[in-house]
Amino acid sequence: MGNLAIIYRSLGKHADAEKLKIKVLDMRNRLLGEEHPDTVAAMDAEKLQIKVLAMRNRLLGEEHPDTISAMGNLANTYACLGRYADAKKLQIKVLHMRNRLLGEEHPAIISAMNSLAATYDYLGKYPDAEKLQIQVLDMDRRLLGEEHPNTIIAMGNLAIIYKSLGKD
Numbered sequence: 001m002g003n004l005a006i007i008y009r010s011l012g013k014h015a016d017a018e019k020l021k022i023k024v025l026d027m028r029n030r031l032l033g034e035e036h037p038d039t040v041a042a043m044d045a046e047k048l049q050i051k052v053l054a055m056r057n058r059l060l061g062e063e064h065p066d067t068i069s070a071m072g073n074l075a076n077t078y079a080c081l082g083r084y085a086d087a088k089k090l091q092i093k094v095l096h097m098r099n100r101l102l103g104e105e106h107p108a109i110i111s112a113m114n115s116l117a118a119t120y121d122y123l124g125k126y127p128d129a130e131k132l133q134i135q136v137l138d139m140d141r142r143l144l145g146e147e148h149p150n151t152i153i154a155m156g157n158l159a160i161i162y163k164s165l166g167k168d
Helices: 002-012 012-032 038-058 065-080 084-102 107-122 126-144 148-165
Strands: none
Touching: 038 065, 065 084, 065 107, 084 107, 107 126, 107 148, 126 148
8 A cells, every 4th residue: 555655656646655655654553563663763753843833934924835745744744643632623724724725626636635534534433534535436436537536546445434334
């Protein structure tokens, strides 16, 4: 899965890469434990991302795209560390800000919704995850087409949520 995330990133499919990366790091954290070097690296990343977010906030302002991206990166790191409540809080803020600044039909909105849906899934908030993932799938279909890789991934993500809800 980690290699697939790298491939997605190289193809410009950042939302899909981030989602896979979160899954890999979450599994790694659960399997390897808190003191494993990979887990420690994620903790180091958190410290740096907090600093970057504070600097961008101060220098560029809260609504600058780079500041919002830094906030999203920190949210993803929180998810990697299993801190889903912290991730959710930031992801909701990122989604609202991107919606307000970019409009509802922007690819960055799909990415933000996808990340939040994954966090809801990890938190066991399956109805919330389902609602968002349906929106992601609808937007992917409308903007990218039925056979686009992102659309297919969104279908798979929704299938996983349906399974969690017992909707086989």
